[in-house]
Amino acid sequence: MSKRDFYDILGVTKSASADEIKKAYRKLAIKYHPDKNPGDKAAEEKFKEAAEAYEILSNPEKKQRYDQFGHAGMGGAGGGGGQYGGSMNMEDIFSQFGDIFGGGGSPFDSFFGGGQRGGGRRVVKGSNLRIKVKLTLEEISNGTEKKIKVNKQISCKSCNGTGAKDKSSVSTCGTCGGSGAVRKVTNTILGQMQTTATCPNCNGSGQQITAKCNSCHGDGVVRGEETITINIPAGVSDGMQLSMSGKGNAAPNGGIPGDLIILIEEIPHETLKREGNNVVYDLHLNFVDAALGMSVEVPTIDGKAKIKIEPGTQSGKLLRLKGKGIPEVNSYHRGDQIIHINIWTPKALNAEERAILEKLRDSSNFKPQPGKNDKSFFERMKEYFE
Incomplete structure (x- = not known):
């Protein structure tokens, strides 16, 4: 089942201020709080759903990514549901967002005078980790799964993270x-x-x-290695950041793990150049092929494609392969492949070749005769990328 829009969950618009987002979450948290709805699983899920929406929309960086790429831009790295907030339990929510209610562990308690959930104990959160993931243009185009070994703080297995012997x-x-x-x-x-x-x-x-535990000496965490599966959505770009909740460093004494921030690094393609969601390929033709026309295979992200070169094709002409570019994140739209025609002029000629060209030099068909409809290279590029 697809995830609901975070703005719809909180009942606010994209232009809502931070204070309006905070008030909307507070209202829903009171309405669906488990203490007010004991045994009501539907209310509990709405409570968690509201907390997840607030986690993203209250953070300027996460909100910007969500506004631009939707759910895929935020959680494609985690795969499945709950990768950036949905996996939080009640203690996670109370410890992270209790401050907006002005109380201790339970937002509901702050309004209705109950005791503090968990006795008001402070839950420590582990630090975030940042890693780079290098992707080829093919991986970016189709989306991919990466298994990455991450060296980080993990919960001590000897004491289950408590730090006690x-x-x-x-x-x-x-x-x-x-x-x-x-x-x-x-x-x-x-x-x-x-x-x-x-x-x-x-x-x-x-x-x-x-x-104290003999393994972690009371810290509850030790240095270790974890293999993490990262699902990269199709259409990511160089410099984009994805986040996985709870995959960062473990926290001392059984606290909340930090997040794993994944920085996307694009590996340059051998023949194709990315321009937004379009890709550009430079096709070099000799002027005989350009004059007579021909069929030629060109590389694309998905393999080879055969295109037809019309007789009299001019240098600088741009051809378009519809839908052969990069898909947009969280969208069905896909860019195009633009083929830039370059007419190759030989740098050295033998005597026979020179004699043939000398005969053609004065031919009327070999004199440049640009028409009024022939656009400049910059005009054509502007037209294709607008």
Whole structure:
């Protein structure tokens, strides 16, 4: 099933301001919050869907990519559903977006006075990773799957990312009582003011490790290697960035993994040159073939194509192969292949060749006679690429 448009999900237009997007998400989060709709799977999915939309549209860089390329430009790298937000669980959502509600773990709690989900514990997110993926023009045209080995921080298998030697080596923080936060009351001229801050003893985890894991020494992460499958959508371009949620560095103590940012690098083609979604091929003909006409095979992204050269073809003429270019990301539209005709003039002649051409030099048909309808090279290029 195709994914819904993020703007439709939040009920805003593309011109909506950051504040309008924030308000729209907040309204939906309250409406579909699991605490308000216990056991309602449909409401839970709408809650996650709204969080996914807000994750993209609240981030200027991600929003720009989404506006330009749609879902494929954002999540083609991940393949399948939930590659850039849909895979988040409730704790992910509360930890990442709880700030817009002005409360701790649960947005619903902030409005309805309930206790903090997870005791208000702070969830740490791992750092993002950036990698380059080199693609040929053929791979870009058709889309491709790449398996990449990434050296990064991974969750420690010995302790399952907890950082503790075993289950009995974890205890509730004595400073915050497991809440992950400490409250301080200050007397001011306006009366008592209560503030909440992350517990300095447990850094917001709500727990203390009494015996550290021997493998990760209490960090919960170790250096390792992971093979990641990246699905590249057709039509990407050099310099484009794709992201995979949760495929970056693992976070300490079982936090949320960072994201993997994939930078696309295009490998220059041997004979074809890309111009936007069109590709250009320079075809060199000798003036005999151009004068008499002929059939010739030219390379395309998908193989060979036979084209007809009409008699009297002039140098600089542009021929178009419809739909033989690069597809647009997240679209059925495809560019064209433009064939630029170049008439090759021999640089050296033998005596016989020179004698033949001398006889033709004064022929009326060999005198340049450009017509009014013959456009210049720049006019033709402008016409084809407009």
